[in-house]
Amino acid sequence: MTSAYTEKKSSGVDWLGEIPRHWNISALKRVLSEPLKYGATEAGDCDDRSFPRYLRITDFDNDGSLRTDTFASLPEEIARDYYVNEGDVLFARSGATVGKTFLFRNYQGRACFAGYLIKASPARHKLTPEFLYYFTKSPAYEAWRDFIFTQATIQNIGADKYAYLPVCLPPLPEQQRIAAYLDASCAAIDAAVAAKRRQLETLDALRRSNIHRVVTRGLDDSVELKKSAVEWLGRIPAHWAIKRIKDIVELKSGDAITSDSITPIGEYPVFGGNGLRGYTTSFTHSGYYALIGRQGALCGNINYASGQFWASEHAVVATTHRKHDTFWFGELLRVMNLNQYSNAAAQPGLAVDRIKFLRIPIPPYEEQIRISSWLKNTIIKNEEMVSIQNQLRTTGVSP
Numbered sequence: 112m113t114s115a116y117t118e119k120k121s122s123g124v125d126w127l128g129e130i131p132r133h134w135n136i137s138a139l140k141r142v143l144s145e146p147l148k149y150g151a152t153e154a155g156d157c158d159d160r161s162f163p164r165y166l167r168i169t170d171f172d173n174d175g176s177l178r179t180d181t182f183a184s185l186p187e188e189i190a191r192d193y194y195v196n197e198g199d200v201l202f203a204r205s206g207a208t209v210g211k212t213f214l215f216r217n218y219q220g221r222a223c224f225a226g227y228l229i230k231a232s233p234a235r236h237k238l239t240p241e242f243l244y245y246f247t248k249s250p251a252y253e254a255w256r257d258f259i260f261t262q263a264t265i266q267n268i269g270a271d272k273y274a275y276l277p278v279c280l281p282p283l284p285e286q287q288r289i290a291a292y293l294d295a296s297c298a299a300i301d302a303a304v305a306a307k308r309r310q311l312e313t314l315d316a317l318r319r320s321n322i323h324r325v326v327t328r329g330l331d332d333s334v335e336l337k338k339s340a341v342e343w344l345g346r347i348p349a350h351w352a353i354k355r356i357k358d359i360v361e362l363k364s365g366d367a368i369t370s371d372s373i374t375p376i377g378e379y380p381v382f383g384g385n386g387l388r389g390y391t392t393s394f395t396h397s398g399y400y401a402l403i404g405r406q407g408a409l410c411g412n413i414n415y416a417s418g419q420f421w422a423s424e425h426a427v428v429a430t431t432h433r434k435h436d437t438f439w440f441g442e443l444l445r446v447m448n449l450n451q452y453s454n455a456a457a458q459p460g461l462a463v464d465r466i467k468f469l470r471i472p473i474p475p476y477e478e479q480i481r482i483s484s485w486l487k488n489t490i491i492k493n494e495e496m497v498s499i500q501n502q503l504r505t506t507g508v509s510p
Contacts, residue, residue, distance in 0.1 A: 124277045126254030134281050139231065140274035142238040147231055147270040149204075150224035151193045155183035163190040163221035168203045168228060171213045174301065175244075185223055193223040195230060198240035200247070202229045205267040210256040214244035229270050238280065241290035246278060318489055325482055326443045327472055339472065343447070347472045357467040360440065361430045364405060364463070365422030366395050384425035386414045394419040396428060401441035403427040403449060403461065410461040411449030413441045427463055436479040442486050443471060 119129040122136050130136070140147065155165045162184035170181050185193075195201070195215045201224055203211040215222070224230055233240050246252060259272055281289065328336070329348050336346040339353055347353070356362070365382075368391065373381050377390025384404035397419045404412040405427050414426075415438070422428045429444075431437060452466050453459040474482065 122277075122279075126258065127251050127277065127279070130279060131281070134279055136277050137237075137280050138274065139276040139278050142234055142278060142280065144232045144234040147229050147273055148193075149270065150226045150228045150230065151185060151189060152226040153185055153189060155185065155225060157184045157186065158182055159184050159186075162186055163194070163223050165190070165225060166195060166201065166213075166215075166222050166228065167225045168206075168208045168211060168213075171211070175213060177213075177218070190221070190223040193230075195222045195224050196232065198233065198235070200231045200233065200240055200243050202231060202247075202268070202273055203227060204229050204269055204273075207266075209266045209268055210247075210253075212244060212247040214240060216240070229273055231273070236283070238278065239283065239286045239290055241294070242281075242286040243278065245290060245293050251279070252276075318492065322442065322486065322489060323446050325485060326439070326446050329474055329478060330481060330485060341470045341472075344472060348474070350475070352473040353470050354473050355467065356469050356471055359432055359435050359471075359473065361432065362403070362427050362463050362467050363430070364424050365426045365428055367424045368421060379419055379421055380416070381421045381423060382414060382416045382426050383423045385409055385412065388423065391421050393421065395421050399437050401429040401437050401444065403429065403444065405463070406460045408459055409450070410453045410459050411451070413445045413449075415441060427461070434476045435473075436476065436483045438486065439474075439479040439483040442483075442490075447471070 118132040120132045122128060122130045124136060127136070151165070153165070155167060157165070160182070165183040165185045166177075167181075167183065170178050172178055184190075197216055197218075199215045201213045201215065203209050204227055206227065213228075231243070233243050255276060256268065259268055260266055280286075327344055327347060328334070329351075331348075335349040337349040339345060339347045341353060368381060372391050373389035374391070375389055377392065379391055379394040381388045381391050382402055384406055396416070399417040400415070400422075402414045402416055402422065403426065404410045404414070406425050416422065429437075429440065431440065447469070449461060449466055452469075453461050
């Protein structure tokens with residue numbers, strides 16, 4: 112085995128480079144049992160589960176698995192011309208997912224496929240479906256796809272191009288061993304990734320619980336508590352006060368600004384209801400403030416702005432009275448989930464006149480500072496964890 116792999120030859124394909132001497136290269140169309148085929152052009156708005164499932168590219172997860180939360184079907188008389196069989200490989204042909212592939216196997220029931228997909232049925236005596244699928248996850252396949260893109264003005268790979276995809280062809284028993292090895296290796300990786308994801312999610316839930324505890328009870332677990340008379344709060348430290356939001360901050364919407372006045376680069380940042388929108392030539396505020404989103408599905412969310420900036424009419428600026436820590440206050444509002452106080456209109460909006468009368472716990476200023484410092488360290492760790500979770504979501508290649 113070792114000597115077979117040390118003896119190389121040129122593949123004749125730039126992005127493949129050298130391959131083992133006993134391997135061959137073939138155009139995809141020459142190792143299929145039937146010509147490449149496009150799927151049905153139906154809308155797929157039927158959800159009758161007695162009909163064959165209608166597979167669309169949106170039904171496939173990044174790890175190659177078939178999603179369980181999406182379902183569409185086609186009537187038998189339409190589906191029969193577009194059936195997918197065990198071992199078929201589906202290729203996406205256009206849009207943001209162009210080049211994405213899915214191996215159809217171990218599915219209980221009948222299925223057909225949609226027109227933005229192309230079906231390849233490997234000839235089993237030449238090419239195993241599993242090997243073809245793993246080949247489409249290789250850098251060589253990505254290099255071929257990128258080469259195709261440079262030849263066209265739009266990202267589209269039709270059957271005419273997929274037909275000439277150069278495919279590595281080890282001997283059939285070797286294809287089977289490679290696919291079996293990758294099945295086992297990827298399953299182990301997927302299991303490790305899933306375990307790590309569960310661990311991170313558990314830690315995230317614990318940190319959020321700790322944040323809630325700290326902003327409502329402080330950092331001293333041994334402190335004497337008292338009833339707050341505020342339903343969502345429960346008991347609070349005996350030396351804390353209860354006040355209305357309006358007693359410690361002024362809540363006021365920012366100033367209107369047109370989209371033409373906002374540029375990608377500029378002198379003063381513009382903050383809207385969901386954070387930074389761009390830049391402009393003047394400012395409405397100078398200092399450090401907590402901003403509350405005022406409109407849209409995410410109204411009630413919390414952002415921060417510092418220095419000289421423009422606050423748009425979609426942001427509510429919280430200006431603190433006297434001595435109160437801005438970051439402590441913003442994170443307290445985040446824990447309160449202000450979105451629950453929005454109206455239910457087609458364009459949700461935050462009822463500012465309502466939230467300013469909400470009652471909140473107020474620790475002494477020095478304690479606010481200590482809580483704020485603890486929160487900043489914890490939130491930094493949360494952001495690092497979210498970054499890891501996002502990386503894990505895109506990890507995994509097992510079919």
